[in-house]
Amino acid sequence: MSRSVTSLGDGSPTARLLWRSSWRHALQHRWQSWLSLLGVMLGVMMVVAVDLANSSARRAFELSVATLSGNLTHQIVAIDGGTVDDALFARLRKELGLRRSAPYVSGEVLVRGRRFTLLGIDALSEATLERRRPGFSVVPRELTALGLQALTQPRGVLMQGETAAAMGLEPDSILELRSDGGEVEVVVAAVLDGDDSRALENLIVTDIALAQEVLGRRGLDSIDLRLTADEVARVEAWLPEGVALIEAGGDDAVLEQLSRSFQINLRAMSLLALLVAALLIYNTASLSVLERRPTLGVLRALGVGRASLLRLVLGESAILGAGASVLGVVAGLFLGQVLVRFVTRTVDDLYFTLTVTSFLPDYSVLLEGFALGTGLTIAAAVLPALQAASSPPITLQRVVPQEQRWQRRSRHLALAGLILLAVGYVLLLPERGSLVVGFVALNCLIFGFCLLIPWLLGVLLSAMLALSLRVLPQTLRLSLRNLQNSIGRTGLAVAALTVAVSVTVGVGVMIGSFRHTIEVWLEQTLGGEVQLTRIDEGTGIPPELERAVLELPELQNVQRQYLQELRTEFGTVRAYAHDGAVEDRLYMKEASTQSLHAFAAGEVLLLAEPFAWQHELEPGDELHYFTRAGEKSLPVGGIYFDYTTGPGSIELPLARFQEIWPEQGPRQLSFTLAPATDRAAILTTLRLLVEDHPGTYGVVSNAEIERVTLAIFDRTFAITDVLRLLAILVAFVGVLSALTAMQLQRMREYALLRASGMTVKEIARMILTQTAAMGLAAGLLALPLGLMMAEVLIDVINRRSFGWSMQHLVPGGVLLQAVILALVAALLAGIHPILRIRRVSPALALREE
């Protein structure tokens, strides 16, 4: 075999001249080539950016958890969710001699408006615990030394060197820490420079006593332990009442699961964009093969084998895919840094206060993005490559049958589409199931619908033609008929635009429904108009403050809310109780009148929907929980809607709550306002009033809570807006490419029409009619697909991710926006061919063909 010929292993050589011919074809159609490249690049960019942002947020999450808790095995915590007595730690060391133990206190503080996690440690105990935390280069010796240094300096704290420098702080600088406990001045005793200093960027370390003072906390959050199996048994036997030994990291896993669900949703959106890009590649490769059909026929007649042509088309796609993927990966790296801010902010808002917010990219994502982009581009070109390989030699080619074959194929595709839709539907039938199966089902539905589109487009065009029988002039009817005859070429471009626009419908309807549900829920659950809440971890609002507040004549209809953390068989939950009728404060999902009576009588408890969903609890089931008086249980009486995040909530009958925590006052008082009350003035009065009482309080109007909640909601979904815009951009690029290719193929026909006396204006109108018809069809078809997508996102994906059920709201604006979007994208795509036909003389166009 000669050096210039590449062996294919089947005896068929692919001559270098064939590659050269392909390259020149791509250059001659550089408009299309660039658009294909851009389509794949944008798709890869989205996947890489979202993956990078997710992995970075996940690593920040893991690092944050690890920085705070280190390599523990167990923790001793208070059964009722409160604090552990300081004296218990001393007893543990003395009575059991467990040296690998340390007390633990942490909480959030504000320093010059920036949030930090304040970590209180006992440096000497940390030395014997040998806790390994990321970021400390020499552990525990350095930490101990630094801890001692902090200890020896009154009110001393440790900070990361870079953070301190960024804030203009150096050893001996005075800092003001704000927290629930009030404002406390501390001194920077030393700065920490760890191996992985990013782990420490939002962390302030201090002595445990100072941490307790700053955070206004009595007792310890936990006693952290590293235990052997024998020691576990000894500790369990020794533990006094009111505390429990738990495995470390259990609650973190729940949080991680929740934030991961959010990230899965984002990943699904980015993959949809790549699916759109793959459809476009398929379309572009098909058009390219169709255009080159005569040339491929000549090559077949000259003796070029089928395998050579197959490899040629696949090779072209591989080169395009690899090039576009490299560009996409680079662009994704930049976009990822922007998106990570959205993701960490959401994780921070909803799930966990991250001590780490820097960009921590997982570089394997880049490789994955490259492989996915290239692989998908090659996969999308398989069918066109097979088409190329089956090109008959030139002498056997006929002009007409190709489109006839496409029309026949559109029926077969429609049948396959119906089967996929059925598979998707069946996969969604079980009420419960994995998130992955949910996404597989969603993809079956989307892909199934895509396959239906060429056939549906044919039906739509027939209907348009029938309706416009006497209305449209002959030239415009001709352009619609042309479109109908080229379903093979246009069907997939319309499918790509349909999918992209349907993403805007699906996500738009889902977000609209979610927002509406949150609004209804807030309205239902926020009692009154003004709230007074104790926000530190005290024993609630003191009776004297309550009395003073109730004396204010502007405040009426007081409602009290009680809150404590409670350990249950499923981990720690937030246990609420309210005075008055529970149905006035909770938005009930599932509860009979009988069970509400039972609740009022203290015989049942109510569960928040996500908690019930996660642990598969239903009315009638029993929930076990732990109190200082031992293990108790109550039957589940009903389920209420809840859209808060975190470990889960339950509602206890007030009598039961007060049995467990008899000294606990209400955490929150809410009131309605007397007529003609100045809301701002009463809020100021309340704020002044609470200053005279111990504890930290929040005084807000419900309108403010609603505003802040919805602001957080909108921030959470801001990233989806970015992704939606990018998905549309990918689709627009594809439609532009497909329409341009289709119109350029028609140049000869247009030239002929111009030669026959048609003006450029009339031809432009024909082109715009075609593109508008395609845009309108895509816009209309996107509506059912988008609504179906919203249905799955609301009832399956979000339910399986978060356990939330939502009300369905279809905002008319989203639907109208989708149709207009598709129409505008398609009309814009008609501009290039119009400009082109203006420049081409009829004679030249005819000669070129």
Next chain:
Amino acid sequence: MSGSEQEAFVRVSGLHHVYTQGEQRQLVLRDINFTLRRGETVALLGRSGCGKTTLLNLISGIERVQQGEIEVAGQKLTKLDEEQRTHFRRKHIGFIYQFFNLVPSLTAAENIALILELNGMPLQRAVEEAQRMLQDIGLGSKCAHFPAQLSGGEQQRVAILRALAHAPALVLADEPTGNLDAHSGQEMLGVLKERLRAQGSTTLLVTHSLAVARSADRILTLDEGGIHEQVGDFAW
């Protein structure tokens, strides 16, 4: 049967071919028997749609033989699968078309070099060889021109060189002058005859032109599915 059995280079015997479209069957070739001797040029005449192109497709292995036998240079085409027929065509057959069918994204020289490269010649040498051939027929200045930049006559001369570049044993020409004016047609025939004589290739030339047919060694006519040797004047 025509021609001498001993010198037969192409042997077609008992060939039938039917086109089926839906439920309609159309018999295009019926019991075709003839031979071509090595090195001779035979013209094939016939009305439009009588099956001339189908016969060329069958002899070149582009279409599969349904019934009968075709033997080229001792190789029975019915024994070869599609891939083998493709390789056989690449090596032993040159095809000239009425509409030139040059690859639009390759230059004149590259179009010729392509068949040489497909047959194993290194690319550089193949292009140099193609340039030399173009110079020989006075198209040296057009080596780097793309087909769209050439006149019809020039394109057909490039197509002839591409068909003959690898010295095929059999050349099939399907109305090679059909798309050219009288002058360009004569010029093209001159080039073709000269090259064929030099290479000693066997040629089957499908044409409507009596003048072209008369330049051949023998004339066959295809009519109503059957083939006949033309010895007298033409009926049409």
